Amino acid sequence: MIYNTQSNQYRCLGYNPGLMPYETAHQWQKSLVAERINNPELEDVLIVLEHPPVYTLGQGANPEFIKFNLDKSNYDVHRIERGGEVTYHCPGQLVGYPILNLRRYRQDLHWYLRQLEEVLIRVLANYDLKGERIPGFTGVWLEGYKVAAIGIKVSKWITMHGFSLNVCPDMTGFEQIIPCGIADKPVRSLAAWIPDITCNQVSYFVSQCFAEVFSVNLVDANNHNIIAD
Secondary structure, three states: OOEOOOOOEEEEEEEEEEEEHHHHHHHHHHHHHHHHHOOOOOOOEEEEOOOOEEEOOOOOOOOHHOOOOHHHHHOOOOOOOOOOOOOEEEOOOEEEEEEHHHHHHOOOOHHHHHHHHHHHHHHHHHHOOOEEOOOOOOOOOEOOOOEEEEEEEEEEEEEEEEEEEEEOOOOHHHHHEEHHOOOOOOOOOOEEEOOOOHHHHHHHHHHHHHHHHOOEEEEEEEOEEEEEE
16 A cells, blocks of 8 residues: 555655654664565655764764763763764754665665755755755855764665755754765854744755655645645
8 A cells, every 4th residue: 555556656654753762763774674674565764853962983984073071971872783983963953764675766875865955955956055065075064064964774775864955954963074075065054044943843844855756645644634745
């Protein structure tokens, strides 16, 4: 029942649980991935949420990009299995975790990264903001400032982790790191351009643009009503 023959689109279950501790979301992702490795016919999933303040380090992250002592840290820090360097999550930043079977789309990780960037570029376009890619880097920039980061893990073509979009967070947490290991390209939030912007508002556009880019019927996981298609 994952394929909608009327619209020629796969269904993707959408979850928007609000604020969730990082470790809870991480375990949830791992459970969803394990289920889909065991049964590839299960529906794809998109989780869009916020986290309490937390730093995460990709599996090969360079400690030189961290400005505090990891051994004596008062910060919540997790080293995880995604690619990429250190990043920061906090309330006011939207985080998206697509759990997709890439066999339904394209078995190409570079293509997948570019599709996630396209989702975010389209989200910004809804506010008449021109999101840009920078060759050689992954993420989305706005007038030279990085507003969205991407880091993924793929197991047997099932994806986890994903993207973060700085909507209206307290940006001071980024001062303790060199975000994504890029020292000469500062980070900023959308609130610098749109002061009254909210995560609830942007979450709608994230769902809509994700459904457009990946050509899925995104349905509410609780009541199975279509969120976007």
